[in-house]
Amino acid sequence: MEVSRHWRLKKERYAMVGEVCPHCEQKIFPPRDICPDCGQEARTLFRFSGRGEVYSYTTVYSAPTGHEVNAPYTVALVRLEEGPMVTAQLTDLGEKQVEIGMPVEMVTRRLRAEGESGILVYGYKFRPQLSAS
């Protein structure tokens, strides 16, 4: 039932495609068509590098419906190189201790299983930057 909703967002979630404002150069993610900075139309697509650093992070133990099997998991606010921030799970951490400022990069992973029919929702997560380790 939610297939179309997730299909609609696949460009953003798989490839980190956002927008750049033609008026003020602001990079925008997630895409929103009206620049939050200058209030003018912004529909020029822009592909983000997927690199950024951890602004803050925490662990979810008591997960909402659809995410229980993954708990506990780490979620973070990631400040992208190009400026915007995203909320995402961190993955492939191994023994690595997460800290504020840690360089991370985007990967595509399964986010959750939805409903009885088990639609799998894929999207971005972030892992420690390989070059930085």
Place this chain on the structure above:
Amino acid sequence: MSEMKPSPNAVYIVGIGLTQVAEHWERSLRELALEAIQAARAESPTLQPEALYVANMLSVSLSAQAQLGALLADFAGLRGIEACTVEAAGASGGAALRQAYLALRSGACQAALVVGAEKVSDKVSAEIEAALATASDADFESVQGITAAALAALLMRRYLNETQAPPDALAGFSLNAHANAAANPYAMFRRPIKKEAYARAAMLSEPVSILDAAPVADGAAALLLARGDALPEGSVLPPIRIAASTIAVTAPAIHDRPDPLFLTAAAEAAHRAYQQAGLSAEEVDLFELHDVFTIYAALALEAAGFAARGEGWRLAQDGAIGREGKIPICTFGGSKGRGDTAGATGVYQAAEVVMQLQGRAGENQVRDARIGMAQCLGGSGATAATHILIRDDGL
């Protein structure tokens, strides 16, 4: 004191009703709401409300019940009146009060009811987490498995990092809330806690522990409002004037806000309220703020101008937020001690301010309280509804 006449088109609160916040296994949403409505109406029994504004966030997702306006009006014996639900997540209570205020202020009706009601105890934890997470951006926050506690934790960790405050910097908010809840018969928790307990508390989402978080529970609260030209005669309790009523919003997702540690909606709503009421933060005698997580208490104090950026936590260190302090907050326990009733919170807050201003707060009384402010937030601060209530002398 000189005799004052009520201003005809000013809006007054002339009745309040509260139910205890608890896990009411044996009672339904409509029964809780009815108890609150009847208690509020009993304080001005001659007044006939023409409208009912229901504050609720979770009924659709947890109780499969929409149209609470009709449901609760019908159950309260008020068939025929105007009624609807107002939803703004955790700010629903303040948002519903604002709608009632506007209706009265415009003269569209003379008297109106506001009821905030939530029922969560019928569901298990994962469903409640998911329902609470609907306050977030579903496509870009919730899809990542975010919870209300996790969002608070992201803000709290960054706040402690940027301010270089000690790990227990926010403990005072929890201690103050529980100390004040101890004497509140409507609170879920009636026992004060010690600082050592805060240090030992189990983690929900580091650095947010169970003593930084208000547990969700069932409850209902109601307010009865009347215009100045429709005030009932011979009331024992002084009517409380709504001197300011505001709502401001920002992006639901924390990641969409340029400065996540400054609650712009809360600041905007508070400062507009000061302007409307024609006063400054220093004149406010008490502040019922949003403390569903302790970090929001610090951020709300900063947003409303009671502390500089990054300094809100210091107010919890030196008794400034206590009943005798410079700016008493959560004087009946806030959400932390009272229990978090989601969309109903703003109605509890307003009722508590009324009790303070009418001098019937018992052990929780703030001395000579005349001006009180209430602010509730939706989600991580996307919506802020602020009200300033004043007891006019001689009314």
